[in-house]
Amino acid sequence: MLETSGRLLKLLALLQSQRDWTGEQLAERLGVTVRTVRRDVDKLRGLGYPVNATLGVAGGYRLGAGAQLPPLLLDDDEAVAIAVGLRTAAGGTVAGIADTSLRALAKLEQVLPSRLRHRVRALQQMTVPLAGGAPTVDPEVLTAIAAVCRDHQRLRFDYRDQAATSTIRTTEPHRLVHTGRRWYLVAWDVDRDDWRTFRVDRMSPRVPTGPRFTPRELSDEDVARLTSTSISTSVYRVHGRFLLHAPAANVQEVVPPTAAVVEPIDDRTCRLIVGSPSLEQLAVWVALLGFDFDIEEPAELHDIIGPIATRLARASKAHLRH
Numbered sequence: 001m002l003e004t005s006g007r008l009l010k011l012l013a014l015l016q017s018q019r020d021w022t023g024e025q026l027a028e029r030l031g032v033t034v035r036t037v038r039r040d041v042d043k044l045r046g047l048g049y050p051v052n053a054t055l056g057v058a059g060g061y062r063l064g065a066g067a068q069l070p071p072l073l074l075d076d077d078e079a080v081a082i083a084v085g086l087r088t089a090a091g092g093t094v095a096g097i098a099d100t101s102l103r104a105l106a107k108l109e110q111v112l113p114s115r116l117r118h119r120v121r122a123l124q125q126m127t128v129p130l131a132g133g134a135p136t137v138d139p140e141v142l143t144a145i146a147a148v149c150r151d152h153q154r155l156r157f158d159y160r161d162q163a164a165t166s167t168i169r170t171t172e173p174h175r176l177v178h179t180g181r182r183w184y185l186v187a188w189d190v191d192r193d194d195w196r197t198f199r200v201d202r203m204s205p206r207v208p209t210g211p212r213f214t215p216r217e218l219s220d221e222d223v224a225r226l227t228s229t230s231i232s233t234s235v236y237r238v239h240g241r242f243l244l245h246a247p248a249a250n251v252q253e254v255v256p257p258t259a260a261v262v263e264p265i266d267d268r269t270c271r272l273i274v275g276s277p278s279l280e281q282l283a284v285w286v287a288l289l290g291f292d293f294d295i296e297e298p299a300e301l302h303d304i305i306g307p308i309a310t311r312l313a314r315a316s317k318a319h320l321r322h
Contacts, residue, residue: 014030021061079112094137095138137200145203157198160202169189169191183201240274241271271296283301
């Protein structure tokens with residue numbers, strides 16, 4: 001009996017870990033026959049778990065959605081990951097979920113084994129959150145945007161730009177992007193006939209949503225690049241392109257995607273695309289990265305760097321004299 005109960009728990013955990021399983025796959029994982037798997041699935045159904053089955057060559061089993069939340073079976077790493085995620089969410093960028101996250105965390109910690117509870121609490125006690133003043137977003141707005149992205153429905157919304165000017169935008173929403181501090185929507189702007197990136201905290205969606213549309217091709221890598229370019233370059237008056245004599249991986253260790261776009265060229269060089277309020281600030285920022293570089297554009301940067309280098313050299317010589 002104990003062996004059967006343990007096998008049922010393991011079967012439930014497998015069904016929760018991925019969407020579809022064949023009978024043969026489950027039998028191999030559990031070390032039993034396919035016939036035993038069918039009997040165990042029937043036992044789970046008798047306990048109220050909605051296990052769906054499909055027939056045929058491509059058939060198998062899938063855990064469906066029930067009227068109640070079933071017990072969630074987690075391994076050690078999964079339990080710690082959820083606990084850390086809930087603690088992070090309690091101080092995150094989504095408004096109104098702090099209390100909910102803390103309640104869920106309290107329930108989880110109550111049932112964690114002692115060894116895991118100590119790991120989670122050590123991380124919490126030794127971590128000091130640094131308030132960054134990042135804007136929060138309404139969770140209902142966030143879930144509504146995610147739904148229209150999933151269902152390929154047009155979305156109209158009022159949008160406030162950096163100058164607080166409001167416009168009405170009609171879009172084909174594609175993906176949500178979270179940088180750690182802000183949420184963005186990448187969407188096709190119907191009126192401007194181009195891809196655009198919108199800050200979610202500046203959006204006020206209009207209901208009902210628009211008609212369905214056929215989604216345009218845009219890979220996750222393109223989404224990331226589009227967002228990085230929008231955040232780090234497009235918003236600034238001055239733009240620069242540099243050839244850095246260093247591998248892209250080395251540059252990406254010191255340049256986050258929210259600061260600049262890094263494009264690999266070969267094993268020894270990469271291209272840096274970045275924006276700045278002024279040419280002077282742009283020149284100094286790139287120089288301080290610590291990599292040798294060549295200026296690709298704008299050409300005016302060559303005239304800016306010379307005087308800056310002269311002033312730095314003069315300051316260095318004055319220090320040596322004293």
